Every structure is written in C-alpha cells, then in structure tokens.
Amino acid sequence: MSPMATPLLAVRDLRAGYGAIDVLHGISIEVAKGEIVSLIGANGAGKTSTLMCISRVLRIRGGSISFQGENITDLLPDTVVRRGLAQVPEGRKIFPRLTVGENLEMGAYIRSDAEGIEADRARVFTLFPVLKERLSQLGGTLSGGEQQMLAIGRALMSRPTMLMMDEPSMGIAPILVARIFEAVKELRSEGMTILLVEQNARAALKLADRGYVLETGHVVMTDSGAELLKSSRVREAYLGD
C-alpha cells in the first residue's frame, strides 16, 4: 500500500515500554481523514499501549506522532484532546461517582460554548437514548454496555476530529455490542475518523477500511479490511477459522 499524501494521523517508528520492558518496537501507522482503521492483535501485542502513546499518556521512548500535519510527540495529554484527538479508553474508565450528566460534562471540559455543548449532548442522546434516561444516575451504577455508551458519548463531547476506541465490545452483552458497532457506523457516516482497537477482529475488519495486525510490538501485516479478512494468517490467528 502506497503511503498517503497527508494522513490525518501518522505514527512513525513508535517505541515505548513499562520499566525495563519494551512493548512497542517501532510501530508505524497512518490514518487518513474519514477512514476507519482497525488495530487487531492478541493480548499484549501493544494495541492499548499504542493508543496510550498517541494520547500522550504513556511515555514515548522513540519515534514520532503527528496529527493534522503537526508534531504532537511532546504534547501533554490534555493538549492532544484540545487538538481534536479523543480516546474511549479500554475498560471504559467512566467516573463511577459522577452522574451520567457530569461524566458528559467532563467530556466537554475543554469547551466553553454552551450552545455547542448542548447540541452535542442532544446528539449523544440521539445515538444512545438510554443515557438520557440515566442522566442523574451515578456512572458506576450503569451496566457494562451502558458504561461503554457513556464512555463513547463522553469522548464525543469534546467534538473531536478523530476518535480512538479501545476494545469497545469487551465484556458487554451481545445485543449491546451490536448497538455499539451500529453507533460506530453512524459516526463514520457523519465523517468521523476512527482508529479502532478490537478483540472481536471479524466485526472490526468488516467495519474497517483498513487494518493493521500487531504482534509483540511490531506491525506484521497491513491491508484493507476485506483483504485481511481473507488472509489465511489472520483467519487462523484471529478469526478462529
């Protein structure tokens, strides 16, 4: 695949780790505007670490990250969000003792345009009507699926240009998983750029324009979602065929 002219997100030769252990050994990923790109791989392959590096939460040991043509490698996490790159983290990480409404309000922390915030809140309620019903309930009292919806809605409240989602289907009832993938499709139809990390590789690759396969901190394959679904290596390792 030829390199894109001006990718929205470009990760080059990214290296990172925890303590004495290196987990990313030079990851390079590109995402173009309007694309859904999926990262698949086994546990420990480095998918979450990659997203945490891009959000600038995890310290980087080498390589660079650029977003909208600007180098964001040395930014702080809050500045990355201000630049328009939001993340729905693994395990949802909603604020358990804030209400659903307050969780959404924290999502809009970087903004002060009351009208725009209200409009985006309405949009989140259209996407996930259950959140409106639970508005004054504490986040920690929601079911796993509802918490995932809240985590996605909360990330949308910053009105991002690009959304990174880490395992949105993990530990969630199948009926709600379907609802969440529906929501991802709706976001794409509205023009949102999405980098999707998923354990459910089949669903993710069906949805994705392109995909990257990660193994032990390396990108081992990259192709269109459809081609990866056909690849025997992917089918054996990640699709259980």
Place this chain on the structure above:
Amino acid sequence: MELDVQYLLQQLVNGLSNGMISALIAIGYTMVYGIIELINWAHGDLCMLGAFFALTLIGALGIGAWSGPMAAFGVVILLLATAGFCGSLNLIVDRFAYRPLRRAPKLTLLVTAIGVSFIFVNLGLFWGGLPMTVFGEGNAAAAPKNFPAIVPATPILGGEPGQVTLTVRDLMIAGVTMPLMVGLWWLVRHTKLGKAMRAVAQNPTAASLMGINTDRVIGATFFIGGALGGFGSVIYAINNGTIGFQLGYRAGMDAFTAAVLGGIGSLPGAVLGGLLIGVARSLSDGYLEARWTPTLVFTILILILVFRPSGLLGLKSKEKV
C-alpha cells in the same frame, strides 16, 4: 453523683467550637488524600506557619491595637492574607516537591511530605527567633508567643455563673467555618473545577483523556486545602491565645484524627470527625483530666485505624474498573 446539665452543655459548646477549627484543618488533609492518596504530613505545620504569618502581620500593621469595627476589619485582613499565604505555600510545595513524584510509589510521596514537615517546623523555629516586638523580643525561638485577643471572649449569651455561655469568639469560629464549608461543598459539587477535582480523584488517566490538566487541578486542590488551613490557623491562634512552632503537631494531630475518624477522602466525614474530636476533647478536659486528652485522641486514632480504617463516612474500598 448528680448530672450537672449546665456543665455538660458548656463542654459541648466548647467542644463544638474547637471541633469546627479541627474540621477546617481536617478538610485540607482529606482533600489532598482524596485526589492523590497522600497523607499530607506537613499540613498541620503549614497551619503553624500560617499562625506565625498572622502574628507577624499583626505586628507589622499594629492590628493588636485596633478596636471595635476596626478589630473586625483586622480579623478579615488576617483571615484573607493568611489563607492566601498558606494556599500559595501549599501550591508551591506541590509544584516543587510532589509534582515531580506523580508517577512514584505512594510511599515516596509520604516520606517527602514528612521531609516537608521537618522543613516547616524548622522554619517556624527560625521565624520564632526573629527579633520582633510582637514575638516578645528577646524570648527564646522555641518559646510560645502571645497571640493578641483581637476577638474578645465576651459572652453574648449567658455569662453569669450557672449559665451556659456563648462568646463572641464562638460566634467568630462558627461565622468563619460554616460559610467556608458550605462554599467548599458548593464548589466541589457544582463548579467545573469541583467536578474536575472529583474526576481526577476517581480516575486521573481518564481525566487527562478528557483534556483536564491534572497537575493544575491537583495544584488547585492544594491551594484550596492550604487556604482553608490558613483560615483555621488564624481562628485557632485567636482562640488559643498562644502559638508556637509545635502548634502544627497538636492542631494537626487533632485534625488528622478527625479526617481519619470521618473517613479520609470524605469532605462530610472531615467535618463530622472534626466535631466529634472537638467534643471528645472537651468532655475529656471537663470530666477526666486535661492531661489525658491527647491520649484519648491517639486512642481514637488507633482504634479507628485498626477496626474501621475507612472511617465513619469513607468509601469501603477504592473502586478500580
């Protein structure tokens, strides 16, 4: 033995009055613990420095000689200036001592706080040795300093033998602490900063993924906790009549016990714990002997830590999703 109701009520009044001061200082412990899980060992000593700052200001402006409405004005100046001093000092300590250790083990942070406490105590000792008239020039650095009775202990209720007495000083304590507590409650529940403080306390990583600058929010928490300690140190000094470099140990231990009793990390817990410790102290002073009172406070602290470490209103365990 017949129960002397008037005597008992008087002990309760005294206890609640002192307890409100403990509560105000306890809030500083509980806020910092709530947000970065640090027992801020230096918080009591910060309040001690606040008391020295207030006394220095009294000397510099001659507030001790003011009377009537001017005295009330003087108290307001002392409260605001000392709150600003303690809040800023706490913010600076966070910036240079604790912020570089955000990713370090919690024990490292605690040991650092103990170090800050030593620095503060020695600063207080140095400060007390300065040749200032208001410090009783020529006295030893470690000697207690008289703190002028800017707010007199004039009775406004009772005052005759056999009556429960409420003084202007009790009124001042309630008048300072209650609006601050209500204000803090409002700030934490309803303002954007307050919600961000709770978000950082519950999940700092998620908070930074929301675009919250966690260091700034933690700094604000140190400032607010320190400022409340500053208010507390002024009313403590006025109520107590003397200050010394070891003030932070006594006032701090009461307030720390109050925070633990109420459930460290819980704001209502800090207030409840403060009032309970105040009442326990005054009952001990009134019915046992004053020399047993510190023992009683330590006993409460140990019993709580052993049998109910989460305190009366604290969370049973930390949620980790």
